[in-house]
Amino acid sequence: MTERGQHLVEERGPLLRVRDLRVHFAEQPRPAVDGLSLELAPGEVLALVGESGSGKSVTARSLLGLLPGTATVAGSVRWQVAGVPDREWVGATESQWRQVRGRCAAMVFQEPQTALNPVRTVGWQLAEAVRAHTRTDRRSARRRAVELLDLVGIPEPGRRVDSFPHQLSGGQKQRVVIALALAQQPAALVADEPTTALDVTVQRDILQLLADLRDRLGTAVLLITHSMGVVASLADRVQVVHDGRHVETGGVHELFDRPQQPYTRLLLSSVPRLPTTSDAGAPAPAAAVDTRAVDPREVVVEADGLDVEYPGRFGRASTPVLHDVTFAVRAGEVLGVVGESGSGKSTLTRVVLGQLPALRGEVRVGGQRLAGLSSQELRRVRRGIGVVQQDPASSLDPRLSVADCVAEPLQLHRWGGPALVRGRVAELLESVSLPRAVASRLPHELSGGQRQRVAVARALALRPSLLVADEPTSALDVTVQASVLALLARLQAEQGFACLFVSHDLAVVHQVSDRVLVLRHGRVVEQGDSGSVLTRPVTGYARELVDAVPVPDPRHRLVGR
Structure with missing residues (x-):
């Protein structure tokens, strides 16, 4: 104490x-x-x-x-x-x-997006919290709302008091949630x-x-x-x-x-850790953009000068999302993609999956250029791509048994008859270290780690050459996360697929990735070997990301008394 x-x-x-x-x-x-x-x-x-x-x-x-x-x-x-x-x-x-x-006491909840009312301004919500326990007129309650926003560090609180939650960043929304909790000055x-x-x-x-x-x-x-x-x-x-x-x-x-x-x-x-500079030895500094020659015969997925925009609505201008993004991932290699929310990480995965067209530049998967492909041709390309989503609870059909969930891609691509599919499902569940009894269960009957193993089994069902993993461990506990990361490493060593691994957890990225690509506002600010980028970053933004990682050692606190 x-x-x-x-x-x-x-x-x-x-x-x-x-x-x-x-x-x-x-x-x-x-x-x-x-x-x-x-x-x-x-x-x-x-x-x-x-x-x-x-x-x-x-x-x-x-x-x-x-x-x-x-x-x-x-x-x-x-x-x-x-x-x-x-x-x-x-x-x-x-x-x-x-x-x-x-x-x-008052609660500060995990997800500010669901804790705040989307159709009311933050000022209205704060004023209601003030008036819920005290006899305060509306003008005084609004004044107190501005004071609370100022207390939690919201810039321009007098203006932001009239903002809706969707007009604030994730960090600002969490500050508003904390302000709500402080409304009655709890102990x-x-x-x-x-x-x-x-x-x-x-x-x-x-x-x-x-x-x-x-x-x-x-x-x-x-x-x-x-x-x-x-x-x-x-x-x-x-x-x-x-x-x-x-x-x-x-x-x-x-x-x-x-x-x-x-x-x-x-x-x-079980906690993944970023190595210190002394731990990492003395690797060569990373280039801001990695320009190493890549053997084209080994390349599984590559992007060249990729530009992506979201079209504007109701006459508004388009929103640039990715600009001049270039990278390549070879067979047996993991490319970690890092950056803050809004940096374009998930958009990049959608482009690679053929779900979003590029405005300029091109993406090739297995040597096949995605632009201009028919739906049938795109379906053949996607057969070689496996996807592991962030939340297995929402990516698995709750009405299907585990066996049916894993069999979905096999049936969709007409991989084989019922007997072959059943055999392949049993083989996949064994490969991800799940007992046979799991096959007949529904997803909600499994733990979070077991559900994510099922998601990995389904992603690898068609023996893809590329695995796209979008925040695959962010919803998992550290011990479960460690086991899932070890599973992915073992399966990749056995099967040799390339992997595009998206995460905001730099320690996890360092553990699993061979190379790292750092995105900021849709632009590549740094790219290179993970040991170099995550221990000796060249750019100020990459260094800021590394410095902000909480270290599981109280002697190296990010915040102080």
């Missing part, structure tokens, strides 16, 4: 005390939270970490009475906040919980994966904002996350949970340096 937090605990006790919390959902065989206890001191950042299904978010919602009616809660939750009754909150009514929400923020959906530079800024709020306002933070880099950057103490149970608690330095439990050691060892 921090010295400040320890002093306040000794002076007037913890801000929050949870004892033997148990949460059970109807029709679930085991409790979601099983005997968890924790304390949060004023001005302290406590990180609650663990994999999906460990009970982190359920615990967070139980502290504010936000669980659904199917949940049965037992144990003790007590808040020590001036103006709020000192009582047992487990079993409280909805009207009683309203005394806790906004005053004791604590419960931040549930507040940076998971953000780019590394925006993530760094949000972590700095949370640290500033802690220091300026004395706001405590219960940080729910599975990112050990985020934990190391911000937390004072860490509590590890697994299957709803407590595993280990300690100061952030103590836990990272001397983890006591095997599960904690597994979490830490």
Whole structure:
């Protein structure tokens, strides 16, 4: 615990005390939270970490009475906040919980796009949050909304107060969500994966904002996350949970340096890391644009001078998305594509898949120029391309069994008869280390890691020469992510396909990629060997991306006290 937090605990006790919390959902065989206890001191950042299904978010919602009616809660939750009754909150009514929400604590949700109302201005939403708990006229509420936007670092708050969510960047939307949480000046923020959906530079800024709020306002933070880099950057103490149970608690330095439990050691060892300059030796500096000669016989996919625009609507001008993009990927090679949201990464994959035409330049897949192909010719080209999407839950048909999901591309391209297809599906599931019993299950009956393995099996069903992986591990926990990355590496070594690997996680890209292409505003700003680009970047933008990566070591914090 921090010295400040320890002093306040000794002076007037913890801000929050949870004892033997148990949460059970109807029709679930085991409790979601099983005997968890924790304390949060004023001005302290406590990180609650663990994999999906460990009970982190359920615990967070139980502290504010936000669980659904199917949940049965037992144990003790007590808040020590001036103006709020000192009582047992487990079993409280909805009207009683309203005394806790906004005053004791407020939630900061993971995805700002869904947390904000798209048809109301951010000022209206902030004013409503202010008026929900206080008797305030509209003019005063609007003035307070401007103050809140200024507090969380939104530029020109007097103008932005009239903006709609879609007119703000991802980082600005998350700042608005934090401003909403601060509307009633809560003693604590419960931040549930507040940076998971953000780019590394925006993530760094949000972590700095949370640290500033802690220091300026004395706001405590219960940080729910599975990112050990985020934990190391911000937390004072860490509590590890697994299957709803407590595993280990300690100061952030103590836990990272001397983890006591095997599960904690597994979490830490599974985190991908960017090497330091000393780790990487002394590779030659990367060229801003890699101009190495490439053997054309080995090239699987290449782009030359690629320009792409999105046409304007209602007489508006077109929007340039990609400009003069040139690259090549050879058989057995992984090209990592990195950059912030809006840099053109996903657009690039759509062009390679033939889903979006190029305005100028050209793309070749397997030596075949995509421009001008008929739908039948394009279908033949796509047979040689496998795709792994970001979210396997949405990319797999929920009505089909796993076997039918994997068989889809085989049937679509008339690969063989039913017996051959069944045999190929069994072979594919075995190749991705899934048991035969999985074949008859539906996607929702599998874990996130298992679903992504099914997605990989389906992508490789037709033995493609190119695999396009668009953020394939961003929705996965670190241990599951490590296993999926190891799976992709093994399959590529066995099958020799080329891979276009899109991600905003530079540590993951370094782990899997041979070469890296850095995009900014649709332009290639740097390209070269991954060891060079990600340890000795030449351009300022690439260096900024590398410097913003949260390091899973509290001695190298991105944000400070």
